[in-house]
Amino acid sequence: MRGPVVCAVVLAGLTVAPGAAVAAPAPTPPTGRLLVTLRPPAHGTAQAAAARAVAARAGARPAGLSVPQLRLVGVRARHGASLRALARRLRADPAVASVRAERRFTLRYVPDDPALTDPEPRAEPGTVVEWWAARESLPSAWDVTRGDGARVAVIDTGVDATHPDLAARIVATADFDADSADGPATVDEVGHGTHVASLACATSGNGIGLAGAGGNCDLLIAKSDLTEGSVAEALVWAADNGAQSIVMSFGTDGRVPASDAVVQALRYAAAHGSVLVAAAADDPVTEQGDPANVLQPTGTGPDITQNLGLSVTAATAADARASFAGRGGQISMAAYGTYGGSGPNGLLGAFPAQTTALERGGPTSDQPPCHCRTTFDGDPRYAYLPGTSMAAPQVAAVAALMRAVNPALPPADVVRLLKQTAHRPSAVGWTGDLGWGILDAGAAMAAARAIDRTAPTSSLQRPVVRGRSIRLRWRGEDDTLPGVASTGIDHFEVWRSAGGRPARRIATTRARSMQLRGMRGQRYGFFTIAVDRAGNREAPPVRADASVRIARR
Template sequence: MRAALAGSGTGARHAGPDVPQIGLVTVRPRRGEDAAHAARRLAAQPGVESAQPELRMRLRELADDPALTLPDPFAGTPASPLPAQTPLAWPLLREGFPSAWDVTRGERALVGVIDTGVDATHPELSPKVDALVDQQWTLSQGPAGVDADGHGTHVASIACAVTGNGAGIAGAGHDCRLVVEKTDLSDASIAAALVDATDRGVHAINMSFGDDGSRPASVAIKRALQYAAERDVVLVAAAADEPVREQGDPSNVLQPSGTGPDIGAGIGLSVTAAAYDGERAPFAGYGSQISLAAYGTTGAPGSRPRGIVGAFPANPTRYEQDAAHPCDCRTSIDGDPRYGYLAGTSMAAPQVAATAAMVRALNPDMSGRAVVTLLKRTARRGPGGGWNRDLGWGILDAERALASARTTDLRAPLSHVSANPVAGAIELRWSASDEAPDGVVASGLASVGLVAVRLRDRHVELSVRLRPRTRTVVFRGEPGERYGFVTRALDRAGNREPRPRRFDAVLRMPRATAPLSRNGDSAQPRR
């Protein structure tokens, strides 16, 4: 079998182990031939039961950040009989991030965070920041790499903290990187941040802020949101931190009132907060402006405002300096005190933004609008399924979202036909390939449409649908006439090659007495 496959007739070369006990032979494709085409060609050889491109797997490993295993003493709820065994990073585990990281580590994902800046010296963030941009106009709280408030550092770390380094917490987006836009929360500042982050190539933008919806949405912000959406940025905004139906701007721009139940409506995602028990957090917004949910608090009786663990700046935060209600929210992980608990929709949104960025980076053929729909469709539903007023389309499921993105082939195949004269005919040879972005599974070629046009009057002489295994056909037209030939491929996912602007080949039909044009060792057409 090995000799037959690796012989000159197939053009295949031995390239790996043979396992005769199970009939395995490993070969390389011909030079210039893609693996999918080689597999189809070899499968047609006598004595070959099946052939398929070889893939390379990835080691399954859970990131070793302590927060993924250290117990969270505050995460007890009636749904957890062993609260001491609940890890600090329980939201990531519940939302399927470890399995999502088996699909992609988010190496190319870029997340924009419009917030109070970050502590750029924090070990969870300093290696992850691509840009620090100060968009403050009406007041200044220091440069973008300084976070006197603490909110921005916490939010950015939930999205993209350093993961797999054996220290601290894990970011939802694993290896994703950050564009930090520090805002004073004025309309102009937010609009400038949206446009700047978009121009820097972010895949998703997180906005863990909003107003009460009592005023019309800012025209500047609406235009900036539209600017980003038109460039396929996935926009994510935190819903209200009050149990109200009006989520305010920008959430109500991304998912306008009444549109939540329509899975295809809106230009982004309005994210509410779920509690540990899988229900909407008591403080979180609800209603028809809600797209979906992510975990934003434990919601445990007696847990105070204990919420989601994230990075804290080294400096005292606003929460700790509140004279009326100072929070007991700072914590240590392995002796490092630069971490803290915060609860809110602000903590839910960056988990969604990081997932959206990973999806966009994995499958760049997906539009921003398609990613918005995907995250809704793959969210974990409650009883009854579908949309509901408390959790929208459900709680974020990163595992399902990335698995779906990996198998969503949106790239059209490519084909080409060449023409060679033979006695009284034209031999047409075509080639085609169906490729997908790295990490995405290509659906495979379904068929190729071949068209022959008589150029004198643009009359279609031949229009035929060819199976992938038929690579050569003979065309006989009127002697002396010039013909144009073109192919157009279709894959199994329904993606059709764009209509070509010009012919692949143009040739005059030879007379019957014309000499044969030999191809290799044979002048005979092969099918």
Template sequence: MPRRLPFLLLLGLLVCAPSAQATSPTGRLVVRLADSGAHSKTHAAALVARAGGRLASGRVPALGLVTVRPARGGSLTELETGLRRVPGVLRIEREHRGAPRALPNDPALGSQEPAAGAPQDTPLQWWASRQNLPAAWDVRQTHRATVAIIDTGVDASHPELAARIVGGDDNDPTPGAGPESVDEEGHGTHVASLACATPNNGIGIAGAAYGCRLLVYKSDFSDASIAESIVEATDAGADAINMSFGTTAGEVAPQAVRDAVEYAHDRGVILVAAAADEPTDGQGYPADLLQPTGTGADPAKGLGLSVTAANFVDRRASFAGFGSQISMAAYGAWNTGSGGPRGLLGAFPAADVALERAVGGARPCNCRTVVGGDRRFAYVQGTSMAAPMVTGVAAMVRRLNPDLSADEVIAVLKQTARREPGSGWAPDLGWGILDAGAAVAAARTLDRRAPATKLRVSKRRGRTLNLRIVGVDRAPSGVQRSGIASYEVYRRIDGGKATRIARTERRRVRLRLSTGRRYTFWSVATDVAGNRERSPKRPDVTLKTR
């Protein structure tokens, strides 16, 4: 449902969340033993005892597995280190406990869609599970991502949004317009709820980004207002910025908006814009800034994501933009030509708004509805409704793995989008329909953080020096560490040139020293993903020989 404005047109519109529980460590180790040890409980207990541990309740002889806990007063780390020295121990893993998957209690997730033409067992919020949001929400490190919405403001008193708003600004100079906490149009409230509606509150819907923090920037969609809002949202810490508005095709973006887009992109913010709300291959800006003409088929090209709308049967909605400026799609309408709801269900202001009135020749939306006795909801369709769901997932990916660049997050969402097996980019839906679970799963495997090591003197006798490398591969919580692949040891003698004296997969290095010298040593590690530790500012070991 576009808002009619001079020069700019508004463009066009989950679900299993985790409970408060999350995957947690059990304080035990799962150990793979050589077969002879695994089949004998007595023998297995003896092996484990040598490392200062004791058998726990879990044992799977067919796989050679035993579960081990530290002896009283011992630590898991010490036990793990000890077991690595015991012959017959093949593998050691820290044990974790999962949690049952659970849906939030928002009624739209389970209540039947009442519109004629909706199949049985189609929930009001049917697009949630179709976009695999439950799998993303089960990863607690995606929670509390920060999403910025540049739009017509929001009804900040709405129970779906009140607890989510953490900041924003009024960048709409229109005389008589209220602050960012007031939405006279209805558009901004609906868009914001699809990204960030409060989950598990027993009311209405759940937004795409589970428990996200919401920044609201009210705009009249003039170039200066857009630029100001993008920069303010970036400086306020937005993980992703949603722009469900745009110009008519062919309008050339001014340098002010270009500069603001580049400002956000260069600082790692994911920019998302709605494609055109008409079947055209020209999306107007900001969408065509984020995915310029001819670049859609290249997952490495673009400054953000230009999002078109898919319908209930996984085709491009009849009203939505297409072509080489399209990055990907998300659901934005039922739009099958055979009944169904009038759009996607979302939050709506309590007061009557412009979308409900015949303003500037536009027809009233006839979109307000009641959910659980509450009339502050509406069905609205458009690319405007598709974009905020992509924005919410982009923000969750950024929250999960902050080491990824903006370009890497963009590529993850494109490459994991759902499409026909073996196919690639296509003009109608770009790289395909949003798959939140697949995007989060892919981001968890991308280790971009370098290891950290230090050298320690383990033994020194005469002119023989034994050095021990203490190292750990690092990654954000929830991201898989690739593991250290190799270590390098460097030496400097009497302040001279640094020389690499060893490259090894082992953690111990033995050296011969000369008399009357001053030595400094340090280590640098590289992990399997190729991340290389920076050389330390100060050496790890300094010593003099006589």
């Protein structure tokens, strides 16, 4: 079913078995105990005695764990000693087969939203209402983050801000709809914006309705009349308000090129750190219209590096492109937009309390009433809507989660990782039906956490001067956020300025100290720049870390 026409721009995609790959779970903290597997002991030697001998040789203390059937024992370092050094000594012992730091499992996060557990009566037995969550590996992403710090901007028809699945998620709103009769951004007369916002960030774990793909991500709501000027204003507002991703579930037919105002606004938002996500067409055509065709220009879909953002088409539960969804060289990837077959016509999402424009239908025969409202868990403020409009917010929400977990990851990397980790039913690369594949949130999140884009830091200690001899020492760290990969420092650059002249690099080294000689009566400034193994380079300081003056005599 098609969405309502507003100012000659159509809302995209209101039309609606197992197989998604599962990403690695979030790493858990170590317990401080080492798990040691022993080699089979010599004939006649009891395992307990062998374990005691190994511990004594390594300087370990027992840790209350012994599983003879597995030749497994637990040990700890002595008080004040290094666990890492103990592990090295144990690995060097010929009686030891393996050593690893023990970790503690964490309980899987299971939101209590009824859509995740209630059966979907119109689908195959065992199918829950929010069946797409497991298929897109969203629970694996939620194990990493519940959405804290993630911010999604929804440019659409507004939102019912009183809806219990959305009220707590909205952090800012702006009204770019010139028709004052449509109400403020917190009112959604159409119904489309409320549904889209809920698929992105419906509150999870509140025992109500559904869980948004981004968990408890924050929502920026930009109400638009979908004129080009309004959309340009909304894009800039969203970017200026810290949107990590922006979802645009609307588009044109593509017969007229995108206006410069919209193109420049899209570029502005991308340059300010927003991952841009647009719904593909709601017809099986190869021209997706703008903004989708600006984000993924004609013919660039197969090139994983060519894009300004993501053009998202809709897939069915059979992992096939939905019959109503766009296809071809402007498609980046897909997410689920309908069940397909004899299942429910669309995805469950939040809906305004009042009768909406979607329910009333449009003035032409191709816009019949949607008959989409449903009462879910006793609440009539829900609806089933199908379309690329429903697929796009899921991708945008996961993009925001990736940016929140690894803030140093630029939008281009997020887009590339979403494509690379997408589930490909045909086990090949890009296809004209699903682009690079169907959203796999868990795999995308794992990939985002494995990339080090954070520059290391270094600090120079106060130099020691004896005569003309200068002794430099420095420290370095390659810290990242918890759970994000750190590749470690590869080398340091040592820089020196003399007599107030610009600094010059005098050494590149893996050492953390150096000795050099200066000229009598000369003043020197020194600083270091750390470079990690991922190629991230520390920014030069505003002024030298340390300065010294060599006495004239």
